[in-house]
Amino acid sequence: LYTHAWGLYLAAAMACAWIVLWRRGRVEGRDGLMVAGAVLLLYAPWIPTLITQAQHTAAPWSDRPTAAYLLWIPFTIFGEDHRIAATPLLGIAVLAALRHARDRDGAIRVLAGIAVGTVLAAWLGSQIEPAWANRYFAVFLGPLVLALAAILARGSKLTAVALVGVAAIWLVHAPIAERSNVRTVAAEVTPVIRPGDIVASTQPEQVPVLSRYLPSGVLYVTPLGMVYDERVTDWRDGLERLRAGKPQRDLVPLLH
Numbered sequence: 001l002y003t004h005a006w007g008l009y010l011a012a013a014m015a016c017a018w019i020v021l022w023r024r025g026r027v028e029g030r031d032g033l034m035v036a037g038a039v040l041l042l043y044a045p046w047i048p049t050l051i052t053q054a055q056h057t058a059a060p061w062s063d064r065p066t067a068a069y070l071l072w073i074p075f076t077i078f079g080e081d082h083r084i085a086a087t088p089l090l091g092i093a094v095l096a097a098l099r100h101a102r103d104r105d106g107a108i109r110v111l112a113g114i115a116v117g118t119v120l121a122a123w124l125g126s127q128i129e130p131a132w133a134n135r136y137f138a139v140f141l142g143p144l145v146l147a148l149a150a151i152l153a154r155g156s157k158l159t160a161v162a163l164v165g166v167a168a169i170w171l172v173h174a175p176i177a178e179r180s181n182v183r184t185v186a187a188e189v190t191p192v193i194r195p196g197d198i199v200a201s202t203q204p205e206q207v208p209v210l211s212r213y214l215p216s217g218v219l220y221v222t223p224l225g226m227v228y229d230e231r232v233t234d235w236r237d238g239l240e241r242l243r244a245g246k247p248q249r250d251l252v253p254l255l256h
Contacts (some may be wrong), residue, residue, distance in 0.1 A: 001043050004124055004140040005050060010040065013117030017110050026106075033193065054129070056236045062130040065123055073119060076134045077141060078166075082173040085145075086166045093162035097155030111147035115140045124169065138236060184207060186213035198254055205233045225250055 001007040015036065021027045079086030103109055118140035127131040145161035152159055193199070195217025201207055204222040211220070221229040223236070224241050 009121040013114045065132045086169040089165045093159045096158040101154040115144040136181045
């Protein structure tokens, strides 16, 4: 929960799973209430900050996801771009294993339900306040991987063959080593930059990275305006500030 606000969706899905198990007599009600109370107590100091973030933080790059976004989630988690073939192979492994899997204790259904419930809660939440990003899917990766492991461990030879193919694709098409070219660009421009110079960044979130590699004393400006603390990116009321920005008023005077 402290790592990312989407942890609330995971907690909500886990609470729903607990309620179902409790109604079926599989778990003790007291135990669940004690865990919920402990989590709430530990998270309480952050709740005022969470409310403030929800009121003043915008994600201008995000949109309201359609139902089609849900279909792309497995590809995002287990392989997209050059690794896109890994996801169908993983699907074959799961289907082959399901023929032999016996969910006697219901663990597979519970874990799968938590993963799916987290996804649906996040999707519904993003309809109210757009905040949908592929990297946030890491929140429900845990229960999803556990559910897959419980299924695949009971698989057949076809399951093993498909998993070998998945592993081979992942090894051959590794993720990119660098997510940003800031370091390379900074090395090129550093010789001509002096303290007091203004660096314009079209992406506000890149300023902390730029300040890591560029000389000290440099001033920064983004579509949000002048940056007064280059160590952080201030997204408070970001969408409103972007819409209120005027090049003639905010940028042109800095060029003279």
